[in-house]
Amino acid sequence: MAVTALPPPAATEPEARRRRPRRGGGGRESQLTWASGVGLGVSVMWFSLLVLIPLAAVVVTGSKEGWSGFWNAVTQEQTLAAIRLTVGTAFLVTIVNVFMGTLIAWVLVRDDFFGKRALEVLIDVPFALPTVVAGLVLLSLYGPQGPVGINIANKPSAVFVAYLFVTLPFVVRTVQPVLAELDREVEEASRSLGASSFTTFRRVVLPSLIPAIAAGATLSFARGVSEYGSLVLLSGNIPFQTEVTSVRILSSIENNNAVGAAAVATILLVISLVVIVLVDILQRRLVRRG
Amino acid sequence: MADVLVDDRPTPAVPPRAAPPRRPSARQLERRSRVVRYALRIVVVVYLIMLVGWPLSLVAQRALGNGLDDIKELFADPQMMHAFKLTLFAALISVAINTVFGITISILLVRYEFPGKRLLNAFVDLPLAVSPIVVGLSLVLVYNSRSGWFGPALEGAGFRVMYAFPAIVMATTFVALPLVIREVVPVLQEVGTDQEQAARSLGANAFQRFRRITLPSIKWAVIYGMVLTLARSLGEFGAVKVVSGNVLGVTRTATLAVEEKYLNFDKPGAYATAFLLALVSVACIIVVSLLRPKDQG
Numbered sequence: 001m002a003v004t005a006l007p008p009p010a011a012t013e014p015e016a017r018r019r020r021p022r023r024g025g026g027g028r029e030s031q032l033t034w035a036s037g038v039g040l041g042v043s044v045m046w047f048s049l050l051v052l053i054p055l056a057a058v059v060v061t062g063s064k065e066g067w068s069g070f071w072n073a074v075t076q077e078q079t080l081a082a083i084r085l086t087v088g089t090a091f092l093v094t095i096v097n098v099f100m101g102t103l104i105a106w107v108l109v110r111d112d113f114f115g116k117r118a119l120e121v122l123i124d125v126p127f128a129l130p131t132v133v134a135g136l137v138l139l140s141l142y143g144p145q146g147p148v149g150i151n152i153a154n155k156p157s158a159v160f161v162a163y164l165f166v167t168l169p170f171v172v173r174t175v176q177p178v179l180a181e182l183d184r185e186v187e188e189a190s191r192s193l194g195a196s197s198f199t200t201f202r203r204v205v206l207p208s209l210i211p212a213i214a215a216g217a218t219l220s221f222a223r224g225v226s227e228y229g230s231l232v233l234l235s236g237n238i239p240f241q242t243e244v245t246s247v248r249i250l251s252s253i254e255n256n257n258a259v260g261a262a263a264v265a266t267i268l269l270v271i272s273l274v275v276i277v278l279v280d281i282l283q284r285r286l287v288r289r290g
Numbered sequence: 291m292a293d294v295l296v297d298d299r300p301t302p303a304v305p306p307r308a309a310p311p312r313r314p315s316a317r318q319l320e321r322r323s324r325v326v327r328y329a330l331r332i333v334v335v336v337y338l339i340m341l342v343g344w345p346l347s348l349v350a351q352r353a354l355g356n357g358l359d360d361i362k363e364l365f366a367d368p369q370m371m372h373a374f375k376l377t378l379f380a381a382l383i384s385v386a387i388n389t390v391f392g393i394t395i396s397i398l399l400v401r402y403e404f405p406g407k408r409l410l411n412a413f414v415d416l417p418l419a420v421s422p423i424v425v426g427l428s429l430v431l432v433y434n435s436r437s438g439w440f441g442p443a444l445e446g447a448g449f450r451v452m453y454a455f456p457a458i459v460m461a462t463t464f465v466a467l468p469l470v471i472r473e474v475v476p477v478l479q480e481v482g483t484d485q486e487q488a489a490r491s492l493g494a495n496a497f498q499r500f501r502r503i504t505l506p507s508i509k510w511a512v513i514y515g516m517v518l519t520l521a522r523s524l525g526e527f528g529a530v531k532v533v534s535g536n537v538l539g540v541t542r543t544a545t546l547a548v549e550e551k552y553l554n555f556d557k558p559g560a561y562a563t564a565f566l567l568a569l570v571s572v573a574c575i576i577v578v579s580l581l582r583p584k585d586q587g
Contacts (some may be wrong), residue, residue: 032404035496040404046391048409049466051417057439102338107334111327119335121575122342128518128571130525130545131422133349138562140348147348156512165341166399197323210497219419219426226421229527229545233552235327246423246528253427253532262431265424272419278361 058245062262073263081240082248083267085159085195090224091243092164097220101171108172109179127169131229134165139234154236159244162231163224170223178212178286179205215282222275224287226268346568352558353565360562370541370547370563377544379521384462388519392470393512397504399471400478417467425464426532427558429457453535458543461529466522470515477511478504484494515580525567 032040040064063070073079104123106114122159126134142152152158179225188201228246235242252261323401354362357578364370398404399411417425432438434452444451450459472540485507489499527545534541542550552560 031401032402033496034550036398036402040398040402043391043398044410047395047414047467051459051467053439055416055420055424056430057431058424058428103330104334104338110581111331117579119338121572121579122338123562124575124579125342125572128521128525128569128575130548130564130571132527132545132548133567133571136548136564137345137568138400139347142469161494168341177506182323197326208322218316222419225425226419228421228423232527232549237505246421249421249427250422250528250532253423257439258427258431260296260429262425263422265427268421268530271488272421272424275419276329276412280408 018286022168040146053171056270058262059267061258062264062266064259064262069259070263073260074267076260078243078247079245079264080237080288082243082245083264085156085243086225089156089159089163090221093160093167093224094217094221096164097171098217099167101216102175102209102213102221104250105175105179123172126166129228131166132232133235135162135230138162138165138230139140140281145236153234154242155237156242158235159231159242162234166227166230167220167223168194170220171213174212174216174219175209178209182208211286215279215286218275218282222272225271295376318342320390331471346572349561349565351570352561356558360558361566364559364566369542372539373542373544373547376455376541377524380458380462380518380543384523385465385516385519387459387463388466388470389512391513392468392474393508396471396474396478396508400475401483409468414471415468421550422465422526423532425529426461429460429529429533430444433457433460439446441546452533453537453541457533458530461533462526463528464522465526466519469518469522470512473511473515473518474508477508481507488578504579507559510581513581517578521571 062073074083108120108123116207129137138158139153141148141157142150142161144151144153152161187200187204190204191197195203226246227244228250230246231237231242231247235244237243237247245264249261249264251266252264253256317318347369349547395410395414399407399414427550430438430452433441433444435441435450438452441452451460485503486499489503494502525545527549530543531549534543534546534548536542536551548560548563548567551557551563
């Protein structure tokens, strides 16, 4: 840990400072000291060995056979069907989450009733529950012997329900804090000027929630696209019907087709990267709005 | 259920048809808003129970259908005990690594200025958005002992990573990496540097400032982060499936055992194992939600 190291020896500190390029506006952020520089070096090295180099290896391996090899692997009929199912379902689920997530956040912030704490716990369950257990959990209600008589096992709707389950917390948890911080007086002013509560919501509340909703939606889309564990027992992984992209990559790995697996994985990786960048931009926007 | 959802979703307030010619009285308005509030509450409660609550309780019901027999059977099985110990051990190492790494990165990101900071800030969230299968594949490509980038050299040095315990630790550490950082960074930004600067002007060195000022102020955030990391590490499935080799009694973790048992028609065993895993993760959430309010103030 950087900060636990001994104070920098007087001789090396100016030297270390000289090597670092100065960036404008010191303010509250300090320049690196000797100790924090070592901390940064070790952390970045660990991060590279664990995350960056392996992810780079995916892209490099995926492009080993050139653009045509990559294109052939990705546009193979079964793979295309899997990508279409994954992205399409994740998109639908995200739309549901935008509405339901905002609604749930609204009720949790503005309403008060017995059992609200229990609902709060329920919302976090999909985040902490092991994904394979999530699959089994859904199978017990919506499976062949489920008590409600709805059987989604091995059907495309299984993918939809599984995504809905694992992405539940994202929109709720990004919208909730913003909604709680909102100034209620503005809404009261709008009401007292004769706006209906729907108009007030649409014209006063919603605009300030939109960056948070968008950030949550993006995260929920990314989580859906990358989901694997909850589908293993639930969807049956039938090619062209319920096989998602992650499962497709896994079967390529199991067939020792590392290049094919890496090519398809590159697609998912690009989606993740785009999402990260989008969320970063949206969060900056959130902060600026204060 | 679907009808209710479609009807109420876009209108968390009075439906738009309510555009009366005359302004309704205050009492009418209040009654209408109460009706809307109850309707919204019911929609949310029903949605969450159908999606999470009921399925979760059914797993408990099935796992405890024969009393505690199914669970006792699990603990009597030495291979399952091995799987539990393996899972716990890997998760604890992952928590330790991610705590140290997370605190360091958080302090660097909030308190220091360095080139590439914004890039690092965005990249540390990457593990949350990457598919577990891609995580597994990426580790295999670099660390497998036949054709990996570093694997053969490590194997030559007598250190086997892939399809062994280190790979399980790496996969669980990878997927849980941002959790401590996400909890600690906002708190560090909130507390500011006034106290640290005061301590510095009074002659405290970097280590004293960290131990006496910084660490106490982020203590709770670190603890939430650790609990969430523990839950995530215990439950990792996809990445571990790719990198562990899933050898019974050697590298099979608890989550892998759930799948294996279910596919081998040992449903009671699968439900019992799933129940234990669910119990731990729900306990983690409850611990965090009970601790959290105390932090404010």
